[in-house]
Amino acid sequence: MTTLTLVQGDITLESVDAIVNAANSSLLGGGGVDGAIHRRGGPAILEECRRLRAARYGGGLPTGQAVATTAGALDARWVIHTVGPVYQRSGADPGLLASCYRESLKVADSLGARSVAFPAISTGVYRWPMDDAARIAVETVRGMETAVEEVRFVLFDERAFRAFAEQVRTPYGGGQGPSPES
Template identity: 65%
Template sequence: MTNITLVRGDITEQEVDAVVNAANSSLLGGGGVDGAVHRRGGPEILAACRELRAGHYGRGLAAGAAVATTAGRLPARWVIHTVGPVFSAEEDRSATLASCYRESLRVADELGARTVAFPAISTGIYRWPMADAADIALRTVATTPTEVTEARFVLFDEKAYDTFRAALPGGPAGGTADGGPER
């Protein structure tokens, strides 16, 4: 069973096997989490992403899919890039958001990663409502069969942290919430 933990902090500082990057489909960096991962991880991540684009992912990575690269200078072994969907009030894209988490766990299992740090995928520039995103993320990770022993949700600000904490399976007591210093 996967232990779900919550941490308020910077995902690029997490000492885990794999960090999940909320990437854009180009895989070549961007804003938010994606920009932070590329800046902190250094040119090795961009070089690996360019190799992916030169090969199987010539048209980019589809929303809901996941692929791994080196973590470069991050204190992790790998970065798992996944592309979240843009929120739409007219079209239910919840299955695509859930796929981001399932596919990231599948890639983590292929790599042998046991500790994985997740951001709140699609909640930034893609405008997914935080409460709904938290529910989808936590429910998906809690119910997806995986060898990952710790799924750490790293929330950048207090609002996101509080929203995820309230959505923990079984309520705030359903997982581990560490609002203290980053780890």
């Protein structure tokens, strides 16, 4: 069974096999988590992203999909880039947000990653409501068959941490509560 742990902090400082990047579709960096990962990881990540754009993703990485690159200077082997959906006033497709977590774990499995750090995808400038995003993330990860041994949700602030902690405590799927790190 995959262990779920929660950490409040900076995802770029995590020591894991793979760090998930809440990327924009261009794969060329941006703001928020995406910008922080590119800045701290260095130019090797951007170089691989440019190669991916040239070879397979000329129109950008589709929403809900995931692809891996080197982690550059991060304390990880890989960065898994995924593009979350933008939340609109009328809502958005929760299936696309769930797909970000599913596809990222599938990529992690294909790489042999055993520990993966996720941010709260789509909750920044893409405006997905935090409580709903936490529910979707935790339910999706719990529902996945994966060889990943630890999924670590790295939440930037206390509000996000609390929303995810509430979902992790929910008995659906028999998951564990927040780790001692939290």
